[in-house]
Amino acid sequence: MSVTPATLARLRLAAQLILPTSTSPTPGPVDVVRWLTALQGQDFPGALWSIGLRSPGTLRADVEAAFNNGDLVRSWPLRGTLHVTAAEDLGWILSLTSGRMVSSVTSRHRQLEITTADLGRVREAALLLLEPTVGGAARASRDELFTAFEAARQATKAQRGMHLLWLLCVEGTLVQGPINSSSGSGNSQYFVRTDQWIKNPRFLAREEALAELALRYFRSHGPATIKDFQWWTKLTLKDITLGLNQVKDQLDTVDCAGITYWMAPETAQLLSTKVPGARSVLLIPGFDEYLLGYTDRRAALAPHHAPLTVPGGNGMFKATVVTGGQVAGTWRKAQGAAEKQREVAGVVLPDFFGELSPAQSKALEKSAKAYANFLGK
Numbered sequence: 227m228s229v230t231p232a233t234l235a236r237l238r239l240a241a242q243l244i245l246p247t248s249t250s251p252t253p254g255p256v257d258v259v260r261w262l263t264a265l266q267g268q269d270f271p272g273a274l275w276s277i278g279l280r281s282p283g284t285l286r287a288d289v290e291a292a293f294n295n296g297d298l299v300r301s302w303p304l305r306g307t308l309h310v311t312a313a314e315d316l317g318w319i320l321s322l323t324s325g326r327m328v329s330s331v332t333s334r335h336r337q338l339e340i341t342t343a344d345l346g347r348v349r350e351a352a353l354l355l356l357e358p359t360v361g362g363a364a365r366a367s368r369d370e371l372f373t374a375f376e377a378a379r380q381a382t383k384a385q386r387g388m389h390l391l392w393l394l395c396v397e398g399t400l401v402q403g404p405i406n407s408s409s410g411s412g413n414s415q416y417f418v419r420t421d422q423w424i425k426n427p428r429f430l431a432r433e434e435a436l437a438e439l440a441l442r443y444f445r446s447h448g449p450a451t452i453k454d455f456q457w458w459t460k461l462t463l464k465d466i467t468l469g470l471n472q473v474k475d476q477l478d479t480v481d482c483a484g485i486t487y488w489m490a491p492e493t494a495q496l497l498s499t500k501v502p503g504a505r506s507v508l509l510i511p512g513f514d515e516y517l518l519g520y521t522d523r524r525a526a527l528a529p530h531h532a533p534l535t536v537p538g539g540n541g542m543f544k545a546t547v548v549t550g551g552q553v554a555g556t557w558r559k560a561q562g563a564a565e566k567q568r569e570v571a572g573v574v575l576p577d578f579f580g581e582l583s584p585a586q587s588k589a590l591e592k593s594a595k596a597y598a599n600f601l602g603k
Contacts, residue, residue: 235552238450242515262446264309270300279600286600297313302395304323351377353399363419365403366418398420441477503550526551559573570591573597
């Protein structure tokens, strides 16, 4: 079957749980993350809304509770970038990706004069700082870890400390777990020992893990191409082929402009009726999987609008207003009294690329109210 890019985009909305379908139950925060397998999380407040957006009725406090309970964690499992995962999934994903991630920064670590012995010293310092307590797993802020590194005669200036911390997380020694509410904004997390915090990690053999990752990516992100999956994981094409060959009989395909896209059978079923979402108006956070889950984003983001969404092409994605699956503008929180007068539902200041219809304006207000409710306003 052949589809248009616009249909492709709306199918992705459904697959990613952004657009509820009549057959999908309302998922909780952990269900959302487990379904997506990993969702980009360098902007922590945005990541929380990415989860809340897909779990209607959920409050930010509910998502935070999933981190505090140890059900969700944040680390660097893909592309050297922060992602949120279900706690039990982090280890087997890192078993596939950590080697290539570490190899990719070898030259940078030479510049920073980070050696294997240095990593051993900071590992020892971190484990000593995070010795289990009677009350449970010990926790430490980034600054507290950096102080321990300095005490072990390991410099942390000029990003060296962050790279050392990154290595400890990529190797699976540390992970970001509970919310650091003492920071004021609640937008940071404590670091904890992975072996103390993640209670029921899954262990998969390499071929089984490759199959699991391929199946879950295409089911939750499809329609998507092999190139999309390769960009998302940075796995070799050989490994991707090995994984996909084990699960392709559990997936369907569709054609768009002569390119093959893989997806879940449940997503493909939507093509037998009218694909929903044509009238939807959604507030998507920056760095959301709806755009960041693919290397080719043209189905949802017109090339001439890309500079308005990622100014200067610097990799900093603005939050977007998505109408009918297409990026139609950006949004942010208002600053100053004048801007606050133009807010929608008291929380959102949109900047559209064009005009919205009256019906779209009403739908936008509904989405803005949902965001306000998520924030507890």
